[in-house]
Amino acid sequence: MVEAALDFPIYSIKAVAHMAGITEPTLRAWEKRYSILTPQRTESGHRRYTRRDIYRVIWLKRRLQEGMSISQASTLLETQSAESLLDSMEQELKASSNGTSVKTNGRRLNSNSNTTLIESPKANEIRSIPVLINELLEYLLDFNEMGADQLLAEAMGLYSPEAVCIDIIRPVLVEVGERWLRNEVTIATEHFASNICRTRLNAMIDSLPLVKDGPLVLTACGPSEFHELGIVTTTLFLRRHGRRVIYLGQNVPALDFEKDLRRLKPSLVAFSASRTETALVLAHEILPVIEQVRTNNLPSLIFAYAGRAFIEEPSLHDLFSGQVYFGDDSRQTVALVDQLLPRN
Amino acid sequence: MVEAALDFPIYSIKAVAHMAGITEPTLRAWEKRYSILTPQRTESGHRRYTRRDIYRVIWLKRRLQEGMSISQASTLLETQSAESLLDSMEQELKASSNGTSVKTNGRRLNSNSNTTLIESPKANEIRSIPVLINELLEYLLDFNEMGADQLLAEAMGLYSPEAVCIDIIRPVLVEVGERWLRNEVTIATEHFASNICRTRLNAMIDSLPLVKDGPLVLTACGPSEFHELGIVTTTLFLRRHGRRVIYLGQNVPALDFEKDLRRLKPSLVAFSASRTETALVLAHEILPVIEQVRTNNLPSLIFAYAGRAFIEEPSLHDLFSGQVYFGDDSRQTVALVDQLLPRN
DNA sequence: AAAACTTGGACAACATCTTGACAAGATTGG
DNA sequence: CCAATCTTGTCAAGATGTTGTCCAAGTTTT
Numbered sequence A, B: 001m002v003e004a005a006l007d008f009p010i011y012s013i014k015a016v017a018h019m020a021g022i023t024e025p026t027l028r029a030w031e032k033r034y035s036i037l038t039p040q041r042t043e044s045g046h047r048r049y050t051r052r053d054i055y056r057v058i059w060l061k062r063r064l065q066e067g068m069s070i071s072q073a074s075t076l077l078e079t080q081s082a083e084s085l086l087d088s089m090e091q092e093l094k095a096s097s098n099g100t101s102v103k104t105n106g107r108r109l110n111s112n113s114n115t116t117l118i119e120s121p122k123a124n125e126i127r128s129i130p131v132l133i134n135e136l137l138e139y140l141l142d143f144n145e146m147g148a149d150q151l152l153a154e155a156m157g158l159y160s161p162e163a164v165c166i167d168i169i170r171p172v173l174v175e176v177g178e179r180w181l182r183n184e185v186t187i188a189t190e191h192f193a194s195n196i197c198r199t200r201l202n203a204m205i206d207s208l209p210l211v212k213d214g215p216l217v218l219t220a221c222g223p224s225e226f227h228e229l230g231i232v233t234t235t236l237f238l239r240r241h242g243r244r245v246i247y248l249g250q251n252v253p254a255l256d257f258e259k260d261l262r263r264l265k266p267s268l269v270a271f272s273a274s275r276t277e278t279a280l281v282l283a284h285e286i287l288p289v290i291e292q293v294r295t296n297n298l299p300s301l302i303f304a305y306a307g308r309a310f311i312e313e314p315s316l317h318d319l320f321s322g323q324v325y326f327g328d329d330s331r332q333t334v335a336l337v338d339q340l341l342p343r344n
Numbered sequence C: 001a002a003a004a005c006t007t008g009g010a011c012a013a014c015a016t017c018t019t020g021a022c023a024a025g026a027t028t029g030g
Numbered sequence D: 001c002c003a004a005t006c007t008t009g010t011c012a013a014g015a016t017g018t019t020g021t022c023c024a025a026g027t028t029t030t
Helices: A004-005 A011-019 A024-033 A051-065 A069-082 A088-098 A104-116 A129-141 A145-159 A160-179 A189-207 A228-241 A254-264 A275-298 A308-312 A314-320 A330-340 B001-004 B013-020 B022-035 B051-065 B072-079 B085-095 B099-103 B105-116 B129-141 B147-158 B159-180 B187-206 B229-240 B254-266 B278-298 B308-312 B316-319 B329-342
Strands: A216-221 A244-247 A268-272 A303-304 B214-219 B244-247 B268-272 B304-305
Touching: A011 A024, A011 A051, A011 A254, A024 A228, A051 A069, A051 A145, A129 A145, A129 A160, A129 A189, A129 B214, A145 A160, A145 A189, A160 A189, A160 A228, A160 A330, A160 B304, A189 A228, A189 B187, A189 B244, A216 A228, A216 A254, A216 A275, A228 A244, A228 A268, A228 A303, A228 A330, A244 B187, A254 B187, A268 A275, A268 B129, A275 A303, A275 A308, A275 A314, A275 B229, A303 A330, B013 B022, B013 B051, B051 B072, B051 B147, B105 B187, B129 B147, B129 B159, B129 B187, B147 B159, B147 B244, B159 B229, B159 B329, B187 B229, B229 B244, B229 B304, B254 B268, B254 B278, B268 B278, B278 B304, B278 B308, B304 B329, B308 B316
Parallel strands: A216 A244, A216 A268, A268 A303, B214 B244, B214 B268, B268 B304
Antiparallel strands: none
16 A cells, blocks of 8 residues: 555665755764654664655755755654644644744745745745645646646655545645636646646556455446546545556446446446536436346446535435445545445 | 466576566576565476566566665565565465476476467567567456556566557557447547556656756647647657657647747647648647747747648648648657757 | 586675764854 | 854765675586
8 A cells, every 4th residue: 555655664865865855964964963754774774764754855855945944844844744644724723823933934034035935934834735735736827847746745745645635636626627617727727737636646556556356346437527536536545445446437438338347347336426417417327227237247236426516416316316425525435435345 | 378478487597687688697696685586497497487577577677777776676576566475375386286397397398388378489589569569458458457567567678668659559559449439349448548558658757857947848739639649659758858848738729729828938839630620620720829929929939740640641731831740750759859949 | 519507605886884073154142 | 243152064984785797617408
């Protein structure tokens, strides 16, 4: 799983130095002087860092670039990572109340700011999730690939992959999509943004060991449904928890789907609908196929549905009586599947 | 049959060294020092590797190229795939139960080759591109993610990224697309295939250092053009050669494009058209925008076009007189851009 | 007989470790 | 405002660990 990969000590100091752009002596000095890095050691005493360590170093480097001192940044990182377990709401509260407690920042910042600091004078603010969202949005609207990438790497170091997907990437892409609907940004912007985020999600999926056994789950967007972010996130989460999942894509026609069902013989299929119309199509075209396959081939096939449409229009649930609702939040889904499906 | 060949110990150390690009002493050293490779032995003690072994070696080599040390990579390989345990157990079982037959492996091979080995008796030859294409196609049509991934990893080890993109991935995806048009496979198959390949391409792009300076290149699909593989490949190649490129996506409307042009101020824009109709749309909707922006804002803006349409219907070139044709093959494109654009 | 393979040992090049020191800049006390 | 002190990145030296390559002597394959 990602946790394993994220907290698995394999990187040498050279690799970390290269990836984070901090020299090796400095890394050792930081480790000695502050308590931010405690890499494991091999039998012979060589340092072995985790991916999370690398993200932490990158995070620190960014603070330095913003004019913060390493000692401030390191204490901030400690408090920050302690809080990252909590809800974003709570973090925001603490962030505002903590603002004044970090001392002697003002002078350093002002004297240094002319070199690299472009932004607000309050760079010492704790970067809560709302702050990260705003910054990511800014980068994406600006076609700034490097900035967006660094920020996402930083976010992955501070928060769980679930939190990054649901609390950062999702709202940002929704916002971009809405701005596109309001004609405030071009389709290229929207495409660029979702491309960057998809690449990150894919990279996360890529780092997972592939599951070969166990019951198969199919995920898909129904006919004329093109909004795939939610279901892709769900796919990612299920894979993270060791499920065998194949994502069938956007706009899957009922006829095709029937073929795939017979061929792949899944134990569970999950469809997402973002708008009322596509939810209706789901009920009228996909559901009959399910029923039919159930009577003919796979009597225990489970059908699950989810998506924005059902949050905005709760009456749609009536169309899917007897089926499983996957919940308003991808986080719940994993537990739900564990109840529904045996582990192998 | 592919599966069987995957675990069949036939490759000599020389063959493995050649295919994976690792010297023989190194292979032996790895086997001795780490527990990653345990090839079977012939009666006389010569090593006989399986294709899976080769995949593992190639996987290791990639980690090394990424800056990881062999010890790190090998521990990662061990923990990453719980399968490796299964494999070794299986192999051990086979070894002990088939004791007698394994002993005589060296001689038996020739008599056995007709069953599993389709090719020449010399098993140490590099698997040719047509063979790789067929196998990749098989995996993809079979929704076999692991097989496809391993095969692509192997291909990347054997051939240049350019060759993998143009000579392997492209024909395979074209074939899948055509089968979908002929209704022989479902859209999910097509989506699955292109998703796997896109993920690999993205991973390659991801591993490149981001370029910040130099003239900007925009790549895009024109209005109602959805066939993005070629232009994405071109984007990849240009990035590989240190160009700053932003891919704007499929189906970019002329109005949007004008906004993006004014905003991003590129030095060159490249559009792709797969069918005659989209080439026409390109000429009638995008080209006027280019001309207009040229007279108003960016007099030196270069317009380039490419795509299948121009190969199948050469008369289409007449519509783009005075513009740059990007060539029939993405490989040429890089050199062409070097002629057209200064390096910074 | 030539080519290929085996093992085990040896070795050079490189990475990394620890410790101690130093210099430039920021901060602070007088 | 100057000098002392603190902070922080960098370096050097000597020891140890890691890793690709090579050699020698013997065996197997062609």
